[in-house]
Amino acid sequence: MNKFWIVLSHTYLSKLKTKSFIITTIIMMALVLILSNMTNILKAFGSDDQDKVAIIDQTGDHLFEDFKAEVKAVNDDITMIASKDEAAAKEMVTDEEISGYLLLEKDVTYGLKGTYKANQISDSMISNDLLHALSQLKSKHTASELNLTDQQIVQLNTPPAYESIALVENAKSEEDLNQARGLVYVLLFVIYFGVLMYATMIAMEVATEKTSRVMEILISSVPPITQMFAKILGVALLSLTQMILFFGVGYVSVKRNLAEMNEGFFAFFGFGNTNISTIIYAIIFAMLGYLLYATLAACLGSVVSKIEDVQQMISPMTMLVVIAFLIAMFGLGNPSASYITITSFIPFFSPMIMFLRVGMLNVPFWEIAISIGLLIVTIILLGMIGAKIYRGGVLMYGSSKSLKSIKNALQLSKKRV
Amino acid sequence: MALQIKGVTKKFGEFTAVNNLNFIIPEKEMFGFLGGNGAGKTTTFRMILGLLDPTEGEIVWNGKKIDYASSSLIGYLPEERGLYPKLKVREQIVYLARLRGMNKADALKELEYWLGRFKVPEYIDKRVEELSKGNQQKIQLIASMIHKPELLILDEPFSGLDPVNVEMLKEAVIDLRDSGTTIVFSSHRMEHVEEMCEHLCIMHKGSPVVEGNLKEIKRSFGKKNVSIRADFDLSFLDSYPGVTKVKTTMEGRILQVTGEDVAEKIIRELVPRGFVRKFELEEPSLTDIFIEKVGAAYE
Numbered sequence: 057m058n059k060f061w062i063v064l065s066h067t068y069l070s071k072l073k074t075k076s077f078i079i080t081t082i083i084m085m086a087l088v089l090i091l092s093n094m095t096n097i098l099k100a101f102g103s104d105d106q107d108k109v110a111i112i113d114q115t116g117d118h119l120f121e122d123f124k125a126e127v128k129a130v131n132d133d134i135t136m137i138a139s140k141d142e143a144a145a146k147e148m149v150t151d152e153e154i155s156g157y158l159l160l161e162k163d164v165t166y167g168l169k170g171t172y173k174a175n176q177i178s179d180s181m182i183s184n185d186l187l188h189a190l191s192q193l194k195s196k197h198t199a200s201e202l203n204l205t206d207q208q209i210v211q212l213n214t215p216p217a218y219e220s221i222a223l224v225e226n227a228k229s230e231e232d233l234n235q236a237r238g239l240v241y242v243l244l245f246v247i248y249f250g251v252l253m254y255a256t257m258i259a260m261e262v263a264t265e266k267t268s269r270v271m272e273i274l275i276s277s278v279p280p281i282t283q284m285f286a287k288i289l290g291v292a293l294l295s296l297t298q299m300i301l302f303f304g305v306g307y308v309s310v311k312r313n314l315a316e317m318n319e320g321f322f323a324f325f326g327f328g329n330t331n332i333s334t335i336i337y338a339i340i341f342a343m344l345g346y347l348l349y350a351t352l353a354a355c356l357g358s359v360v361s362k363i364e365d366v367q368q369m370i371s372p373m374t375m376l377v378v379i380a381f382l383i384a385m386f387g388l389g390n391p392s393a394s395y396i397t398i399t400s401f402i403p404f405f406s407p408m409i410m411f412l413r414v415g416m417l418n419v420p421f422w423e424i425a426i427s428i429g430l431l432i433v434t435i436i437l438l439g440m441i442g443a444k445i446y447r448g449g450v451l452m453y454g455s456s457k458s459l460k461s462i463k464n465a466l467q468l469s470k471k472r473v
Numbered sequence: 474m475a476l477q478i479k480g481v482t483k484k485f486g487e488f489t490a491v492n493n494l495n496f497i498i499p500e501k502e503m504f505g506f507l508g509g510n511g512a513g514k515t516t517t518f519r520m521i522l523g524l525l526d527p528t529e530g531e532i533v534w535n536g537k538k539i540d541y542a543s544s545s546l547i548g549y550l551p552e553e554r555g556l557y558p559k560l561k562v563r564e565q566i567v568y569l570a571r572l573r574g575m576n577k578a579d580a581l582k583e584l585e586y587w588l589g590r591f592k593v594p595e596y597i598d599k600r601v602e603e604l605s606k607g608n609q610q611k612i613q614l615i616a617s618m619i620h621k622p623e624l625l626i627l628d629e630p631f632s633g634l635d636p637v638n639v640e641m642l643k644e645a646v647i648d649l650r651d652s653g654t655t656i657v658f659s660s661h662r663m664e665h666v667e668e669m670c671e672h673l674c675i676m677h678k679g680s681p682v683v684e685g686n687l688k689e690i691k692r693s694f695g696k697k698n699v700s701i702r703a704d705f706d707l708s709f710l711d712s713y714p715g716v717t718k719v720k721t722t723m724e725g726r727i728l729q730v731t732g733e734d735v736a737e738k739i740i741r742e743l744v745p746r747g748f749v750r751k752f753e754l755e756e757p758s759l760t761d762i763f764i765e766k767v768g769a770a771y772e
Contacts, residue, residue, distance in 0.1 A: 062571050070560065269555030270565075273616065276522045277544045277572040451524060 059278050060286045067261070067290025072297070081298055085305050092309040107182055110139040110148060110157035115168070119160060119193065126189040134185060149175060158186055168194045233416065236334065237388055240415035243338040244388075246299075247408055248381045251345045254295045255353040255377075256370060258288060262357030262446075263366045271450045280450070281443035288350045295346070337414045337424075344431045345407025349373060351435060355442040358449030359465050380405040384412045391416035401427050403434035441466075475499050476521070476624060476655060481530035483516055490516040492679040494530070498657060498672065503650050505666030505687075506659040507763060508676035514659040515552055517676075518626050521657070522549055534624060545574030548622035552629045552659075554613050558602035562588075565601065566616055573620040580619060587615045591641060607638050614642055618649055625649065627658035631665060643669065663759040675763055682766040691756050698761070699728045699736050702751035703743060713739065725751065729761070 071077055090097065113120050124136045139145045145157035156174025163169035170190045172183050199209045265271045274283060356369045383405060387396040391413055400410040410427040413419050448465035476498040483491040491513040498504040508514050519525045521532055523539045539547060557565050563584065570580035588594045591611045601609055610633065618625055631639045647669065650656050660666055666673055675683040683690055696717060701707060702725035710728060711719050715735030720727045730736055736754050743749050
């Protein structure tokens with residue numbers, strides 16, 4: 057078997073077996089399971105928690121039954137009880153028998169006046185629902201006072217027709233954009249964490265081999281460039297394994313809850329009709345981004361001589377990833393801004409930002425091709441320089457001051473100094 | 474067919490680590506590489522392995538440059554011990570052996586043989602960090618020679634070991650030489666080189682000070698040691714012509730003389746004076762040569 061494959065499979069298998077890897081994977085899988093079952097879990101906790109509200113009707117119009125019907129239409133979970141005087145209601149609130157009480161009065165200016173009193177008004181949900189129901193009640197009430205017909209009421213309540221349409225052909229509609237935004241948001245996070253986590257893993261791996269001096273044996277039997285790329289791909293394989301596990305668990309669990317998923321929370325994230333091309337681009341950009349940053353991380357890892365220096369050494373790289381992520385986050389609100397367009401061609405940013413554009417806008421294919429092309433060229437260049445730094449770096453011990461040591465490493469690997 | 478080092482110089486910027494090194498290491502022989510700290514031994518080894526390129530000159534093994542294509546024929550034990558601390562002995566030896574072109578089954582079989590020979594078969598499933606330094610050293614040596622290399626480079630193989638283990642590892646290395654491996658090893662310990670090597674090279678500050686066949690080096694060194702024990706006062710010898718160095722021991726004196734003729738004169742001088750209990754003419758030790766050559770270079 058080729059040495060490349062030996063290093064690759066060794067990297068993959070020995071990482072796969074480490075306790076820390078198994079534990080993180082299990083924790084993440086549990087997290088995915090919890091997230092994908094969020095609606096069920098919320099329901100399980102929420103069901104015994106029915107809100108009770110007392111109504112003190114001081115209007116003299118016997119509005120309780122009407123109001124109860126309106127509230128029921130808004131939120132089924134709120135139970136209404138009628139109460140005669142405020143003192144009794146207050147006591148019930150203190151005893152936590154009810155969440156709060158609503159005082160209904162006549163008002164000269166507004167017609168109807170409601171005052172909601174509770175221990176805490178931080179739970180705005182009940183208050184909002186009550187307000188909503190009260191407005192409904194008031195308009196019905198007013199309508200009947202004005203002797204309006206049902207048809208007139210409907211006419212009064214019908215909002216004007218309003219629609220926003222993009223003039224560019226194929227541009228995504230507002231609805232599409234909102235859906236895409238959710239998906240892009242989630243995938244950007246995945247790219248960000250993936251690139252950062254696995255690139256750091258590479259740097260640590262290289263630094264560990266170097267500090268334990270096993271590197272000197274390795275480098276005398278395997279060319280550094282083979283070693284470096286075998287390692288990078290080994291970790292890539294590891295990341296794929298982890299991702300497949302996460303998405304597998306997520307998919308099975310979502311599929312099981314499909315009925316609940318069709319609306320609400322998840323529709324917001326655009327999971328309802330997932331755009332296949334967006335996901336394919338996410339995979340392409342995640343892989344390229346990973347390759348770029350992993351190559352950089354391998355070089356940086358090869359010049360440190362103490363494992364404690366790794367974090368310090370890779371911090372400029374970490375900053376680049378964070379900046380790219382922040383630009384992408386700002387860009388989510390306005391993906392056609394010019395700074396987004398420009399940064400989507402800069403190799404260290406493009407994995408996240410070009411993906412953002414592809415996910416949110418209709419980018420001409422040639423722009424995507426240029427961005428990917430630039431990215432690949434940068435990866436190859438970095439790989440070539442990186443292999444040199446790596447070759448010199450692994451033989452170099454002593455203090456590691458980022459730039460100077462990279463220079464020294466390059467010098468050490470030169471054919472003839 | 475041998476390892477040839479032809480006019481090799483290595484500079485790091487202004488600093489010359491190795492200066493015009495020339496020698497031939499014959500095949501199936503053990504070659505000793507001596508030198509103080511910073512003499513350029515490790516740099517030379519790295520150049521032999523192709524990890525560093527010489528600034529001038531070239532190094533060839535059987536007429537060819539050593540590169541990654543020939544890595545399965547080469548074994549290397551670095552001075553700084555290098556093993557994965559967290560991996561089990563089995564995993565890492567098999568991994569390193571496969572990188573040297575062995576297959577898994579053979580590597581495992583050889584590993585079991587060597588662990589048995591070094592009397593530590595129970596370590597196969599232990600992590601390296603759990604082993605003592607001496608035992609790590611055994612594992613390290615196994616890693617460097619498990620694939621039966623044609624050329625084995627050992628950088629300080631016996632440092633930090635107790636005498637029992639030194640003997641055990643020395644035997645293994647000698648066996649390997651007898652089975653046809655060319656071995657280059659460096660050491661601070663003159664007696665190891667004296668005992669095991671036919672050819673040697675003493676480096677000082679990057680330059681070879683002494684180089685060649687051990688016996689010839691000793692012969693051409695000229696000076697000999699005379700060890701004397703007698704029942705009378707020997708202090709008159711301290712200023713005897715031809716005596717270059719005097720060492721007084723509990724039992725008498727050890728003199729360094731410029732040649733056999735001086736020794737002959739001394740014994741004639743001694744006999745009339747009284748009873749001579751011991752008179753021995755010895756070859757100079759490598760330590761003497763090293764101290765003289767390297768010491769002279771210091772001055």
